[in-house]
Amino acid sequence: MGMSSIAGSNHCKVIIIGSGPAGLTAALYCGRANLNPLIFEGSQPGGQLTITTEVENYPGFEHGIQGPELMDVMRKQAYRFGAKSVFRNIVKVDFTVRPYKLTDEEGQVYFAESVIVSTGASAKWLGLESEKFIWVTVFPPALLATDSFSKE
Numbered sequence: 840m841g842m843s844s845i846a847g848s849n850h851c852k853v854i855i856i857g858s859g860p861a862g863l864t865a866a867l868y869c870g871r872a873n874l875n876p877l878i879f880e881g882s883q884p885g886g887q888l889t890i891t892t893e894v895e896n897y898p899g900f901e902h903g904i905q906g907p908e909l910m911d912v913m914r915k916q917a918y919r920f921g922a923k924s925v926f927r928n929i930v931k932v933d934f935t936v937r938p939y940k941l942t943d944e945e946g947q948v949y950f951a952e953s954v955i956v957s958t959g960a961s962a963k964w965l966g967l968e969s970e971k972f973i974w975v976t977v978f979p980p981a982l983l984a985t986d987s988f989s990k991e
């Protein structure tokens with residue numbers, strides 16, 4: 840996981856909180872600098888672009904690319920340089936101690952020399968009929984039926 844054991848704890852050079860375009864770009868750069876970044880992907884792995892279809896304004900994709908595919912490729916590119924993911928939320932960060940102390944949603948504690956916060960945002964939905972295509976076309980009906988996603 841890009842970690843070594845210091846006094847029995849999980850210690851990283853860099854922890855990145857968030858796995859949208861910002862987090863995965865940071866992971867790519869840190870990975871290329873041999874910092875073995877650990878990415879906490881949170882509850883929306885790949886970030887907001889995973890809930891859209893065509894992304895037409897991303898440089899390098901002349902004919903556009905599907906949001907989930909773009910994020911998948913971004914993650915693989917970061918992994919190529921040693922980045923690793925943990926699919927959990929960080930619920931607490933203590934910036935008053937060095938190395939910084941982070942706690943994930945399962946109570947696991949990590950230490951990091953540097954922390955990159957790239958927790959992005961979540962879309963504010965207006966409740967329009969026309970927005971519903973996203974929930975129908977991107978999310979599997981089974982997930983919708985179990986109400987696994989919140990529309991915040």
Ligand SMILES: Cc1cc2nc3c(=O)[nH]c(=O)nc-3n(C[C@H](O)[C@H](O)[C@H](O)COP(=O)(O)OP(=O)(O)OC[C@H]3O[C@@H](n4cnc5c(N)ncnc54)[C@H](O)[C@@H]3O)c2cc1C
Binds near residue numbers: 893
């Ligand atoms: C439907 C839709 C369509 C869009 N289409 C386009 C488009 O075509 N072109 C375009 O340029 N932009 C588009 N956007 C905007 C684009 O998605 C955002 O600008 C972009 O995703 C922001 O990237 P980010 O990395 O800053 O954060 P986000 O993508 O918001 O990712 C945030 C990340 O932080 C994680 N996170 C949050 N809290 C925690 C925590 N406590 N612990 C661990 N992880 C955490 C989340 O799980 C997520 O991985 C669209 C957005 C939406 C909603």
